[in-house]
Amino acid sequence: MWIKRAKFCPVCQGGLELSSVGGRKRLRCVVCGCVLYENPASAAAAVILDKRRRVLLIRRDIAPFEGLWALPAGYQEIDEDPRQAAVREALEETGLEIQAGALIDLLYIPDDPRKPANLAVFLCSVVAGELCPGDDAREVAWFALDALPADMGFDNRERILLPLHRDPGRFGLG
Numbered sequence: 001m002w003i004k005r006a007k008f009c010p011v012c013q014g015g016l017e018l019s020s021v022g023g024r025k026r027l028r029c030v031v032c033g034c035v036l037y038e039n040p041a042s043a044a045a046a047v048i049l050d051k052r053r054r055v056l057l058i059r060r061d062i063a064p065f066e067g068l069w070a071l072p073a074g075y076q077e078i079d080e081d082p083r084q085a086a087v088r089e090a091l092e093e094t095g096l097e098i099q100a101g102a103l104i105d106l107l108y109i110p111d112d113p114r115k116p117a118n119l120a121v122f123l124c125s126v127v128a129g130e131l132c133p134g135d136d137a138r139e140v141a142w143f144a145l146d147a148l149p150a151d152m153g154f155d156n157r158e159r160i161l162l163p164l165h166r167d168p169g170r171f172g173l174g
């Protein structure tokens with residue numbers, strides 16, 4: 001289902017064929033034998049809390065889930081670690097410089113319409129900056145954890161924020 005539509009080998013530009021490798025259908029180069037393994041994408045999300053324990057959400061301006069609220073998040077660049085990705089995405093989308101603290105969850109997201117992803121979720125706090133929606137965000141606002149918007153994308157409510165609200169101690173919050 002997730003087999004890439006690549007046409008040529010990334011190593012030698014040879015042609016590719018579907019073959020059974022390790023019990024799965026995979027694309028393999030007919031010239032050098034290189035196998036194109038398919039892996040989830042790597043993404044990072046920032047749970048930015050203020051002193052009143054409100055969370056900062058953005059209203060998305062792009063698909064998927066355009067128009068819905070979500071945590072500041074995005075894909076990790078090839079040359080940054082997950083924590084740096086969370087900090088960069090938060091700055092781009094909210095205008096705020098944040099500090100990414102504890103890794104509070106590592107979620108496998110099988111149903112992202114673009115590609116399945118591993119999502120590293122960090123507990124974050126604001127260091128500096130002015131709230132200003134940017135990049136993929138059309139709006140940015142603080143929400144109490146018991147008054148989250150109903151229209152949230154990526155199941156952020158159910159997968160991340162409601163567990164945090166119900167059992168803050170589990171996430172290192174007293």
Ligand SMILES: [Zn+2]
Binds near residue numbers: 011034
């Ligand atoms: Zn090849």
